[in-house]
Amino acid sequence: DGGITQSPKYLFRKEGQNVTLSCEQNLNHDAMYWYRQDPGQGLRLIYYSQIVNDFQKGDIAEGYSVSREKKESFPLTVTSAQKNPTAFYLCASSMGPLEHNEQFFGPGTRLTVL
């Protein structure tokens, strides 16, 4: 998981509360991504950013928000509008938007809504 950190590792939230997941990278990568992983469904893209101060919605952006104020950081906020937020969240980065660059993943945050 080298170079990308996610915190916290485990997060518990009450229904109706917003929560922010942290993602930091020291790889000097331009592009960053947020995925959600559910059992049997693989990875689904929530948001991605190809450059600072710019980001795009992925396939399941509803109920989530992001910011990219710094190259190193791409925090994800899970809002109360997200109907089923319990999942494993993975952050990734790559050298740039070039199609052939592989992604480097953080260790993940497991979010549980109580």
Add this chain to the structure above:
Amino acid sequence: AQSVAQPEDQVNVAEGNPLTVKCTYSVSGNPYLFWYVQYPNRGLQFLLKYITGDNLVKGSYGFEAEFNKSQTSFHLKKPSALVSDSALYFCAVRDGGNRDDKIIFGKGTRLHILP
């Protein structure tokens, strides 16, 4: 639109035997293909990729994959399995002909190596 399929949810292999994890894809342009591995409660780790050139790609931990354009496949292989290879494996594809397309991951195949 691009897609990727991993037809097996789980593969069981005896230690020391060769292993294959299957992946097929569909893209309109040239495919960029990737394999990742995930250990329990961890992020994904990159294993190997095919962009162009030799159809047989070698990667980390002794894994290799063969790109087959006619069968639109990119199966992951290893000549002799280790118990430590037990993990969840993801195939991913991106359409090299369209910069607006994003990488698409398969649903994953769980590999069990039996001692």
